[in-house]
Amino acid sequence: MIEKSEHLLAFSFSTKGNTMALFFPTTSATRACHITAKRLGRMGVKGLILDIDNTLTSHDAPEPDKAILDWLEQMKRDGIRLILLSNNHPPRVQPFADRLGLAFEADGKKPLPAGYRRAAAAMGLSIKECAVVGDQIFTDILGANLAGMPSILVTPIDYDEPVQIRFKRVLEKPILWCYGKIRKEGGGR
Numbered sequence: 001m002i003e004k005s006e007h008l009l010a011f012s013f014s015t016k017g018n019t020m021a022l023f024f025p026t027t028s029a030t031r032a033c034h035i036t037a038k039r040l041g042r043m044g045v046k047g048l049i050l051d052i053d054n055t056l057t058s059h060d061a062p063e064p065d066k067a068i069l070d071w072l073e074q075m076k077r078d079g080i081r082l083i084l085l086s087n088n089h090p091p092r093v094q095p096f097a098d099r100l101g102l103a104f105e106a107d108g109k110k111p112l113p114a115g116y117r118r119a120a121a122a123m124g125l126s127i128k129e130c131a132v133v134g135d136q137i138f139t140d141i142l143g144a145n146l147a148g149m150p151s152i153l154v155t156p157i158d159y160d161e162p163v164q165i166r167f168k169r170v171l172e173k174p175i176l177w178c179y180g181k182i183r184k185e186g187g188g189r
């Protein structure tokens with residue numbers, strides 16, 4: 001007879017159970033600038049909630065590179081609404097947002113869902129009309145799932161990160177492995 005704790009463990013790591021799926025993105029992209037309005041249209045998405053550090057630029061860099069700047073302009077031309085949602089503080093987020101001419105939510109407290117809801121409301125969109133773009137499973141993606149929003153996981157721009165994030169990267173590995181396996185098998189969320 002299987003012990004109760006083993007049941008729980010099996011459930012937690014079951015790719016068919018809900019627990020692991022809380023950490024899975026809806027889809028992924030190598031870089032944010034690879035996301036097209038056409039792809040968002042197929043997802044029913046009209047607005048993007050964008051993480052900053054390691055999604056649009058490396059940690060604490062004042063401005064994204066040209067590919068991201070061009071992509072942001074293209075998104076605006078394609079009618080995709082944009083807002084920044086960062087756990088970083090206003091002195092980091094505000095000058096970055098001002099440079100790009102974007103609205104923002106600083107101190108977002110991701111993965112708590114309240115910041116995602118505020119960001120959707122600020123764009124005048126419903127939860128399902130927004131997608132979260134971010135590089136971290138335990139903040140960006142978990143929060144999107146808790147808020148009921150689609151999400152797009154991007155590869156971190158730079159792995160030279162603060163030690164607490166490097167620790168989280170280790171914990172992300174088994175989740176990414178499971179997510180990759182499910183995608184290969186044609187399943188997933």
Ligand SMILES: [Mg+2]
Binds near residue numbers: 051
């Ligand atoms: Mg990030």
